[in-house]
Amino acid sequence: MNRSKNRPAFTWMFCALAATALLGGCASVETRPVATVAASNPIVAQAQHLAKNHAALSGAERSENEQQIERLLAQLDDATLSREASALIEGDPLYNFAGRALMKRGLPLPRPFDRTSDWSFHAAQRPPAEADGYRPPMKLAVLLPSTGPAAVAAASVRDGLLAAYYGESRRRPEVHFYDTAGTPAGALSAYDKAAAEGNDFVIGPLGRDEVSALFGKGALPVPVLALNRGNTTPPSGNVSFSLTPEDEGTAAADYLAERKAKRVLAIAGDDDSQRRAVAALKQRLAARGAVVTDTVGEGTADLGPFVAKEGGVDAVFLAVKGSVGRTLVPKLALVGLADKPRAATSQLLLGTGKPEQDRVLDGIAFPSESWISGGIRGLPPAVGTAQQLPTARGPAARLFAFGYDAWQLSAYLERLAGRSDAYVAGATGVLRIDGFGNVLRTPAWSTFSSGVAVPLADASRR
Known part of the structure; x- marks a missing residue:
């Protein structure tokens, strides 16, 4: 440590x-020889091809290429990802992508990232x-x-x-x-x-x-x-x-994916940070083989039609303030989502502070700071x-x-x-x-217990 x-x-x-x-x-693009050994796994080979050309891209094209690589690597289970990352030789441009995927899953790196001398x-x-x-x-x-x-x-x-x-x-x-x-x-x-x-x-x-x-x-x-x-x-x-907000949406996606969520209903307000959190949630869930079934407004009266769709809903993401969250929880219960994994952004803390009112938020997980949730x-x-x-x-x-x-x-x-x-x-x-x-x-995670925000033990792997 x-x-x-x-x-x-x-x-x-x-x-x-x-x-x-x-x-x-505009960020400089470092040029150096690209060292690769073709992977036998077809998914890894495809990701390797995309990574080889990544440094020459820019703007939206570069972002889309990065997302494609992440989606490909997300299809690999932990053991396969670890094994394939270990097999990549030093200098293979896919290694830094694979290493990042390992880190986000809480898995160890087989070796340090490939870096040049200017990283000193x-x-x-x-x-x-x-x-x-x-x-x-x-x-x-x-x-x-x-x-x-x-x-x-x-x-x-x-x-x-x-x-x-x-x-x-x-x-x-x-x-x-x-x-x-x-x-x-x-x-x-x-x-x-x-x-x-x-x-x-x-x-x-x-x-x-x-x-x-x-x-x-x-x-x-x-x-x-x-x-x-x-x-x-x-x-x-x-x-x-x-x-x-993107970091919180990504963290929530990982939290829900760890709990085997495949179909997530997102409920959000209309401010910029809430929209950005939902967009990041969608992107990360897609990379991990899951999907946001719908994004509905925080004032939606009836959630039933969204839950009744083919495939259903197995988790909920809330990009709302705590005062709004209190009105949403009963609606979630009415459509059978009270016992599903529920994650929120840290905005859930806003508008709270009265335990007798906030008890309704018990069990909803949200990212928090280690210092605030438990001290350092x-x-x-x-x-x-x-x-x-x-x-x-x-x-x-x-x-x-x-x-x-x-x-x-x-x-x-x-x-x-x-x-x-x-x-x-x-x-x-x-x-x-x-x-x-x-x-x-990797944020700490908190939840409400008897209306009080408390640390959530073992909420994510590190």
Whole structure:
């Protein structure tokens, strides 16, 4: 486990608040020989052919090619996927896809991902790593908006990062904050300034458009841990970390697929995050051989016609707030879905807090942050932290945990990229890096019990 040791429990709170005063101011395609040995399994051979041409694609064509590979690999059972991944020689472009599929199923990698030398994150310039892999940057730049509409959300990320930073008793880098103003132009300017001022690693930017603009530059002189997913794959040697609705939809699909769900009814509101969660759910279920039978609005009066269709429904996904969920549960019971697996997004927590009303939500699983649901070593409990820091209160607690993990990742990236068994037990969940520079998060899972949100044991494999 990669976790910092001997963290003072509350020292960081004062430091995080005091440090506020310090605040101021197209992906390149790597070409290399493609090494393959034709697979005997026809499904793997087809995926191998698609992977061989993947690096030459871009845009929608590249995304569709990636989805086709995922759908093919999803047809393999665990034992076959593990065996076929082990048989792929070093340099086979399918290996990173197969390895990611293994990671998402909670299965071990046969070897580390195939990476080039730029995945060292300039670590050779730093002092040797600690025994647990801790090897933080020498001079760290953090790109966050301190002005503009996103400044409030960024403050929670900032304070979570500072909580981890000041809670670390070992060597720490200089930290410099740069205001992106929440715009692509601001992010590009902040990055260029950070690079010119000698920072050897960058955390940020935060906005999706900002990340897209930065990754669109191609090769970057200073490696980046972006705090969102852009519209392009991170350039080689850079990493993307996010808490997006897509991640929750994907996590819910995996949760339901582990419970043998093949036909899932999705019920959602009409805001953007809810629609994005459902879209990701559909994509991941399709890759795992399942299907969303229908997506119905949260205000649908009668769910009977959707359940009565041929094949029926064997699980339910709810992309709704808790206040809406309370009205939906009786409707699910009326059509025989009360005892089926039910998963939701973390929005299920919104509008809750009164156990006598929330009992109706008992048994619905939703992704949560390890720190919020059960606590983690080195960080005081979420309830106590919220009492002292407004930026860790209510919905902002997720962003606080996100910032905490951004620091953790910056200190352990070299180990995460270089070892097949490496992970960080973070505040938002168990964190790993796939072969394409994306942080894969296995969230904690929670449910309601007697109207109170509690950790859900053994909800997912790790």
